[in-house]
Amino acid sequence: xxQSFDILVIGGGPAGIAAAIRAAESGANTGIVDDNAALGGQxxxxxxxxxxxEPAAEWxxxxxxxxxxxxxxxxxxxxxxxxxxxxxxxxDILQLAYQKLVLATGARERFLxxxxxxxxxxxxxxxxxxxxxxxxxxRDKRVIVAGTGPLLLAVAAYLRSHGAEIxxxxxxxxxxxxxxxxxxxxxxxxxxxxxxxxxRDLAGVPFAANxxxxxxxxxxxxxxxxxxxxxxxxxxACDYVASGFxxxxxxxxxxxxxxxIRGGFVHVDHLQRTSLPNxxxxxxxxxxxxxxxxxxxxxxxxxxxxxxxxEAQRLVADRKKWARFARRLDRTFSLRNELRGLASPDxxxxxxxxxxxxxxxxxxxxxxxxxxxxCGMGPCQGRICGPATExxxxxSPDSVRPPVFPVRVSSLSAERTGQPEHTKHEExxx
Amino acid sequence: MSxxxxxxVNGASISVPSGATVAVAVALAGQPCRTSVTGEPRxxxxxxxxxxxxxxxxxGIPHRRSCQSPCEQGMEVTSEx
Amino acid sequence: xxxxTYDVVIVGAGIVGAACANEFARRDMRVAVVDREVVGxxxxxxxxxxxxxxxxxxxxxxxxxxxxxxxxxLRNELSADVEYDQCGTIWVAADEEEMGxxxxxxxxxxxxxxxxxxxxxxxxxxxxxxxxxxxxxGLFVPEDAVLYPPCAARFLMxxxxxxxxxxxxxxxxxxxxxxxxxxxxxxxxxxxxxxNAAGAWSAELTPGIDVKKRKGHLVITDRYPGFLRHQLVxxxxxxxxxxxxxxxVAFNVQPRRTGQILIGSSRQFGAEHKEADQAMIVRMLQRAxxxxxxxxxxxxxxxxxxxxxxxxxxxxxxxxWPGDKSVFLxxxxxxxxxTTSLATARILVDQITGTKPEIPIEPYLPSxxxxxxxxx
Ligand SMILES: Cc1cc2nc3c(=O)[nH]c(=O)nc-3n(C[C@H](O)[C@H](O)[C@H](O)COP(=O)(O)OP(=O)(O)OC[C@H]3O[C@@H](n4cnc5c(N)ncnc54)[C@H](O)[C@@H]3O)c2cc1C
Ligand SMILES: Cc1cc2nc3c(=O)[nH]c(=O)nc-3n(C[C@H](O)[C@H](O)[C@H](O)COP(=O)(O)OP(=O)(O)OC[C@H]3O[C@@H](n4cnc5c(N)ncnc54)[C@H](O)[C@@H]3O)c2cc1C
Ligand code: FES
Numbered sequence: 001x002x003q004s005f006d007i008l009v010i011g012g013g014p015a016g017i018a019a020a021i022r023a024a025e026s027g028a029n030t031g032i033v034d035d036n037a038a039l040g041g042q043x044x045x046x047x048x049x050x051x052x053x054e055p056a057a058e059w060x061x062x063x064x065x066x067x068x069x070x071x072x073x074x075x076x077x078x079x080x081x082x083x084x085x086x087x088x089x090x091x092d093i094l095q096l097a098y099q100k101l102v103l104a105t106g107a108r109e110r111f112l113x114x115x116x117x118x119x120x121x122x123x124x125x126x127x128x129x130x131x132x133x134x135x136x137x138x139r140d141k142r143v144i145v146a147g148t149g150p151l152l153l154a155v156a157a158y159l160r161s162h163g164a165e166i167x168x169x170x171x172x173x174x175x176x177x178x179x180x181x182x183x184x185x186x187x188x189x190x191x192x193x194x195x196x197x198x199x200r201d202l203a204g205v206p207f208a209a210n211x212x213x214x215x216x217x218x219x220x221x222x223x224x225x226x227x228x229x230x231x232x233x234x235x236x237a238c239d240y241v242a243s244g245f246x247x248x249x250x251x252x253x254x255x256x257x258x259x260x261i262r263g264g265f266v267h268v269d270h271l272q273r274t275s276l277p278n279x280x281x282x283x284x285x286x287x288x289x290x291x292x293x294x295x296x297x298x299x300x301x302x303x304x305x306x307x308x309x310x311e312a313q314r315l316v317a318d319r320k321k322w323a324r325f326a327r328r329l330d331r332t333f334s335l336r337n338e339l340r341g342l343a344s345p346d347x348x349x350x351x352x353x354x355x356x357x358x359x360x361x362x363x364x365x366x367x368x369x370x371x372x373x374x375c376g377m378g379p380c381q382g383r384i385c386g387p388a389t390e391x392x393x394x395x396s397p398d399s400v401r402p403p404v405f406p407v408r409v410s411s412l413s414a415e416r417t418g419q420p421e422h423t424k425h426e427e428x429x430x
Numbered sequence: 431m432s433x434x435x436x437x438x439v440n441g442a443s444i445s446v447p448s449g450a451t452v453a454v455a456v457a458l459a460g461q462p463c464r465t466s467v468t469g470e471p472r473x474x475x476x477x478x479x480x481x482x483x484x485x486x487x488x489x490g491i492p493h494r495r496s497c498q499s500p501c502e503q504g505m506e507v508t509s510e511x
Numbered sequence: 512x513x514x515x516t517y518d519v520v521i522v523g524a525g526i527v528g529a530a531c532a533n534e535f536a537r538r539d540m541r542v543a544v545v546d547r548e549v550v551g552x553x554x555x556x557x558x559x560x561x562x563x564x565x566x567x568x569x570x571x572x573x574x575x576x577x578x579x580x581x582x583x584x585l586r587n588e589l590s591a592d593v594e595y596d597q598c599g600t601i602w603v604a605a606d607e608e609e610m611g612x613x614x615x616x617x618x619x620x621x622x623x624x625x626x627x628x629x630x631x632x633x634x635x636x637x638x639x640x641x642x643x644x645x646x647x648x649g650l651f652v653p654e655d656a657v658l659y660p661p662c663a664a665r666f667l668m669x670x671x672x673x674x675x676x677x678x679x680x681x682x683x684x685x686x687x688x689x690x691x692x693x694x695x696x697x698x699x700x701x702x703x704x705x706x707n708a709a710g711a712w713s714a715e716l717t718p719g720i721d722v723k724k725r726k727g728h729l730v731i732t733d734r735y736p737g738f739l740r741h742q743l744v745x746x747x748x749x750x751x752x753x754x755x756x757x758x759x760v761a762f763n764v765q766p767r768r769t770g771q772i773l774i775g776s777s778r779q780f781g782a783e784h785k786e787a788d789q790a791m792i793v794r795m796l797q798r799a800x801x802x803x804x805x806x807x808x809x810x811x812x813x814x815x816x817x818x819x820x821x822x823x824x825x826x827x828x829x830x831x832w833p834g835d836k837s838v839f840l841x842x843x844x845x846x847x848x849x850t851t852s853l854a855t856a857r858i859l860v861d862q863i864t865g866t867k868p869e870i871p872i873e874p875y876l877p878s879x880x881x882x883x884x885x886x887x
Binding site: 118 | 446449450453457474483498
């Protein structure tokens with residue numbers, strides 16, 4: 001039988017938490033769903049042993065004072081009919097009915113294939129950070145951090161604070177671009193403080209712009225990485241490579257619901273409304289703009305969804321400021337052309353089905369490549385190779401079909417006929 | 431509750447801090463999570479449950495994402511081929 | 512691209528169009544194939560790829576068997592990505608009545624030179640340990656096979672191209688007939704022979720042919736090597752697939768070379784939208800779990816739908832269209848077009864080149880339909 005909510009938030013990162021708090025404050029019967037074991041999303045992902053850091057603590061506390069129903073370890077995979085979502089949890093399937101929906105599904109790293117990138121211990125930057133938070137000892141390990149985007153520095157600082165040795169951070173963006181970006185940061189106190197802190201954390205760690213990974217070497221795991229730096233290649237020994245090329249938005253669920261996607265992002269208006277009535281979207285699916293933008297968008301979505309439009313409108317100016325920051329991020333960390341040539345013919349691009357670059361090159365579209373090589377047909381459903389081939393071959397992605405994540409066959413075949421089960425605040429609200 | 435959990439990875443016992451994920455246990459055991467379709471060893475990539483590179487068999491159930499699965503006492507984990 | 516003249520223009524680059532292109536091009540005819548999408552993107556990309564001998568009617572048997580033999584000849588030349596695998600079919604009998612059907616089928620096939628084997632309950636369970644207990648038995652058809660249809664179509668199209676065929680993709684045909692194929696961008700192709708191989712969409716191009724869309728759903732799982740060994744089809748399938756009037760589902764599971772399990776199947780008339788129909792998916796998967804409960808625990812990666820081109824008498828339309836001397840049909844293959852594509856191409860080319868076909872072709876001639884109409 002469905003659990004029903006006035007306002008349901010999908011995604012428990014900063015955007016989702018902020019949306020849920022604002023929605024619940026207004027008395028709406030609110031739920032928040034996330035597939036991780038605990039709320040926090042990517043940035044506030046926490047190791048068991050760590051305490052919650054500022055500003056996460058403040059938001060977590062605010063959440064606790066509300067009546068939001070928290071459903072963790074729960075992954076939304078389909079919308080069989082408007083107003084009803086299906087989610088899988090452990091051995092259960094949940095039906096979640098909503099009046100209004102806030103999608104706050106965040107982003108993932110973009111990975112680009114280079115020879116050796118499939119070796120064990122070559123991971124995403126955020127990926128390795130998550131592994132360390134999950135208990136992987138990193139002390140005295142040599143970790144090369146390479147790719148693009150502000151995440152590289154955050155991860156390097158985190159790993160270093162846990163005892164890793166960072167022989168180098170390779171950023172593919174040019175010094176020129178980075179300098180312009182750095183100057184614009186000076187205009188904002190918060191960002192300047194963050195940057196200073198990062199600089200302290202990373203003191204003594206070599207940082208190279210105009211530099212990128214070329215090939216990882218090793219047999220059963222990575223042993224060294226060749227990088228290209230100022231036009232020259234050099235091989236550096238390492239135990240791990242942490243490599244990500246900025247972020248791509250998780251738009252699959254929004255696309256499945258039928259929200260308009262523009263330029264790869266979920267299209268929203270100033271109140272975070274998508275093209276569908278009663279469906280809002282906040283945080284990284286609408287633009288990659290960092291924590292502050294996610295929080296503000298979350299608040300606006302939560303307020304707008306609970307019909308507190310004037311309050312939401314008061315935040316719009318602030319949002320604009322951070323939206324400019326998002327555009328600057330985009331410009332600074334846009335991928336350079338040389339990266340299209342990183343993969344050699346036998347470099348695997350689709351890791352689920354092991355499809356090499358040479359087989360993909362023969363095709364003219366993602367659809368043809370999918371049909372004829374099985375690229376993107378594995379369990380990641382193209383989440384890794386899709387963004388890579390978009391960049392490598394300029395292919396545009398296919399439509400999204402349910403389930404948006406692999407689920408048990410029994411979950412797909414569960415009956416969906418029950419009447420909504422009214423949860424606690426139902427009467428209070430109506 | 432003890433702060434260590436013991437489990438087996440490909441038959442060998444290993445003890446990990448409680449709260450660690452199975453992906454961490456497999457890494458500590460020096461094993462790949464899976465062998466790819468063309469026979470390459472693979473380990474975690476995204477750490478957040480989307481890439482499916484960390485799939486292992488846990489207590490006989492195949493294709494579990496080890497990065498999303500906390501270790502439990504007595505668990506039997508095997509790499510996938 | 513400019514206006515051009517060919518001997519043959521084939522509309523549709525599904526497996527039927529590809530097989531026809533290969534047969535024509537092999538005979539040194541100048542061939543063009545036009546498709547609005549990519550090779551194998553229609554029903555061919557959505558189908559199961561079961562190469563199966565069927566016994567609904569003598570004509571259906573003759574075509575499926577002939578075509579299966581053609582696949583067997585081609586088998587060693589197929590590229591690896593076609594994933595041809597002679598895994599065999601087991602028709603599963605749930606009760607006594609269906610066991611009777613097993614015997615009937617066994618005799619029917621035996622009389623026509625197809626070896627099959629009757630399995631009792633124990634043998635069935637040994638052959639497929641994941642089937643539930645309590646089933647009555649089944650019929651094992653060892654020559655049936657499985658392949659990956661889009662790559663099979665691409666293989667055939669490749670061969671056609673090696674013989675000089677021109678493949679024009681991303682080009683939509685707006686009308687055909689009177690020796691002309693008009694593309695929606697205004698270009699015109701001229702040919703003495705125009706083959707309508709547009710599958711479920713063929714009636715849009717040749718109005719007046721009785722081809723309707725019959726929608727199907729499929730679900731595919733992650734890789735579970737060894738979980739399933741044969742294509743399994745319930746015998747209730749025959750009863751339900753026959754019922755033209757109502758939507759139906761059947762237990763129909765297929766082991767892919769990759770170790771994946773493809774779960775079918777459903778049949779629906781009057782559903783024109785591509786989106787998966789929740790109720791059909793639920794029914795279809797529940798049916799699969801009735802026969803094989805542990806299928807429920809497998810991880811499903813994707814689901815999709817496809818449109819079969821259905822005719823009233825369940826036989827394809829292969830040959831000249833009485834309404835227009837330049838138009839030939841190769842359509843209406845319903846749920847068997849992967850199997851029967853090779854025979855279809857042979858029969859069509861035989862008719863055009865005046866070669867004696869290997870099997871009687873009257874049941875497939877488009878003119879039969881107009882005759883039927885004349886009687887009503
Ligand atoms: C791997 C990674 C690591 C990062 N690390 C840092 C860092 O160290 N420092 C930093 O400043 N920034 C980091 N960022 C950037 C940071 O995440 C963003 O700036 C911002 O805070 C994102 O907030 P969000 O709420 O929009 O999304 P997220 O925090 O990504 O939250 C989205 C949540 O939705 C969940 N979700 C998605 N789909 C579903 C579904 N169908 N069902 C259920 N749940 C779902 C996701 O699992 C996730 O928990 C990282 C980003 C990534 C991708
Ligand atoms: C769910 C399902 C399961 C099946 N399982 C099996 C099975 O196990 N075994 C079996 O033998 N068969 C099976 N079939 C049937 C089989 O898939 C079809 O019979 C076969 O693919 C038909 O091939 P085709 O080339 O005629 O049609 P299609 O593959 O549909 O090709 C027609 C082509 O025409 C193109 N086209 C249409 N209109 C135009 C236009 N105006 N301009 C340009 N191009 C156009 C389309 O883009 C398409 O590519 C199944 C079908 C379905 C739906
Ligand atoms: S590491 Fe990507 S799913 Fe586990």
